[in-house]
Amino acid sequence: MKPELKFFKKSKSLPIDIFFSNVLYDKKFGYYTSKNPFGKKGDFITAPKISNLFSEMIAIWIISTWETFGKPERINLVELGPGDASLIKVLLEVFKRFPKFDNAKKIYLYEKSIFLEKKQKQNLKINEVEWISNFQKIKNGPVIFFGNEFFDAIPIKQFKKKNNVYLEKYYAIKDKKIKVLFKSALKDDINLIKSFNCLKKLKFIEFPKLGLKELHKIIKRILKLNGCILLIDYGFLKSNNLDTLQSVKNHRKNSILKNLGKADITSKVNFDLLKEYFLKNNLKVKSAITQKKFLENLGIIERSEIVAKKMSFREKTNLYLRLKRLLSPKLMGELFKAILAYKFKNDNYFGF
Numbered sequence: 005m006k007p008e009l010k011f012f013k014k015s016k017s018l019p020i021d022i023f024f025s026n027v028l029y030d031k032k033f034g035y036y037t038s039k040n041p042f043g044k045k046g047d048f049i050t051a052p053k054i055s056n057l058f059s060e061m062i063a064i065w066i067i068s069t070w071e072t073f074g075k076p077e078r079i080n081l082v083e084l085g086p087g088d089a090s091l092i093k094v095l096l097e098v099f100k101r102f103p104k105f106d107n108a109k110k111i112y113l114y115e116k117s118i119f120l121e122k123k124q125k126q127n128l129k130i131n132e133v134e135w136i137s138n139f140q141k142i143k144n145g146p147v148i149f150f151g152n153e154f155f156d157a158i159p160i161k162q163f164k165k166k167n168n169v170y171l172e173k174y175y176a177i178k179d180k181k182i183k184v185l186f187k188s189a190l191k192d193d194i195n196l197i198k199s200f201n202c203l204k205k206l207k208f209i210e211f212p213k214l215g216l217k218e219l220h221k222i223i224k225r226i227l228k229l230n231g232c233i234l235l236i237d238y239g240f241l242k243s244n245n246l247d248t249l250q251s252v253k254n255h256r257k258n259s260i261l262k263n264l265g266k267a268d269i270t271s272k273v274n275f276d277l278l279k280e281y282f283l284k285n286n287l288k289v290k291s292a293i294t295q296k297k298f299l300e301n302l303g304i305i306e307r308s309e310i311v312a313k314k315m316s317f318r319e320k321t322n323l324y325l326r327l328k329r330l331l332s333p334k335l336m337g338e339l340f341k342a343i344l345a346y347k348f349k350n351d352n353y354f355g356f
C-alpha cells in the first residue's frame with residue numbers, strides 16, 4: 005500500500021476534514037504526533053517562538069482581564085493547543101511578578117497530540133499546570149480560554165453550492181491514488197451551514213465543523229462559570245469563496261497532498277463566522293482586530309524600548325527584527341487577528 009493511503013484507515017473515501025484529522029493527529033503516523041513542527045528545524049514558526057515580547061503581552065492581557073473580572077480569588081486559565089509550551093513558560097515567569105494574581109491562577113493545558121503533551125511535560129514543572137481533555141473538570145471560578153494558532157490547526161470541511169444544491173469535497177482512493185470527489189452533503193451539515201448569515205451568498209464554502217465542536221464545549225463552560233475566550237489566528241474578516249487550505253514543509257509551501265503526515269496543513273480562519281457563532285451562543289464579542297493593533301494596544305512597542313535599554317547593538321537589532329515580524333502588515337501584523345468572546349457584564353477589555 006502507498007504510505008499516504010494509510011490515512012484512509014479502513015475507508016475508501018473520506019470528507020476532507022476527517023482525512024486531514026487522520027493526517028495531522030493519527031496516533032502513530034500523524035504529523036502532530038510524530039514530529040516537532042516548530043522552529044528553525046521544523047516546518048513553521050509561531051509568534052511565541054519569534055519573540056518573548058508576544059508572550060509577555062498575552063500575560064499582561066490575562067492579568068488585566070482578571071482585573072476586569074474583579075480580581076477573583078480563583079481564576080482558571082486554559083491554554084488551547086500549547087504546542088511546545090513556549091507561551092506558557094513565559095506566562096509563568098511574568099505571573100510570578102504579580103503575587104496576588106499568581107496565587108489566584110490555576111492553569112490547564114488542552115492538547116490533542118500525545119507527542120506534544122510529552123514535550124510540554126519536558127519543558128514545564130509538573131506541578132505548575134494540569135493537562136485536561138475535558139473542560140467539565142474546571143469547577144469553580146471564572147475561566148479564561150486562550151489559544152494562539154489553535155483554530156487554524158483544526159481541519160475544515162469544504163462545500164460547493166450550485167442551484168442551491170450542496171456538495172461536499174471528499175478524498176477517495178482510485179487506482180491506488182488519491183482523487184477528489186464531490187458527494188451530496190449531509191442534511192444536518194446543510195442545515196448548519198444555512199444557519200449562518202455570513203455563508204448564505206457563497207458558492208464555495210469552508211466550514212469548520214470540528215472547530216465549532218471544540219468551541220461549543222468551551223462556550224458551555226464560559227456560560228456556566230463566567231469568563232471569556234481569546235483566539236489569535238491567521239484569517240480573514242469577511243466571508244469569501246476562497247479555498248484557503250495550505251500545506252507547509254520546511255518553511256515553504258508544499259502541495260496539499262504531498263508529504264502527508266510530514267507537512268503541516270492549515271486553513272485561514274473565518275472571523276466573520278466565529279463572531280456569528282459566539283453571538284448565536286449568547287456570548288458578547290469584541291470584533292476581530294489585527295495582531296498589530298492588538299499587540300500595540302497592549303504596549304508592545306513601549307515594552308520593547310524598555311527591554312532594549314540594557315541590550316547591545318546586536319541584541320537590539322535582533323529584538324527589533326523580531327518585533328517587525330510580529331507587527332509588519334506585510335508579515336504577520338495584518339494577516340493574524342485577535343477576537344474575544346465573553347460573558348462578563350463588564351466589557352472593558354484591555355487590547356480591544
Ligand SMILES: C[S@@+](CC[C@H](N)C(=O)[O-])C[C@H]1O[C@@H](n2cnc3c(N)ncnc32)[C@H](O)[C@@H]1O
Pocket residue numbers: 036042050051052053084085086087088090091114115116117120151152153154157158218
Ligand atoms: C499550530 S500549533 C500552535 C501551537 C502554539 N499555540 C504556538 O503558538 O506555538 C496548534 C496546536 O494546537 C493543538 N491542537 C490542534 N487541534 C486540537 C484539538 N482539537 N484539541 C487540542 N489541541 C489541539 C496542536 O496539537 C498544537 O499544539
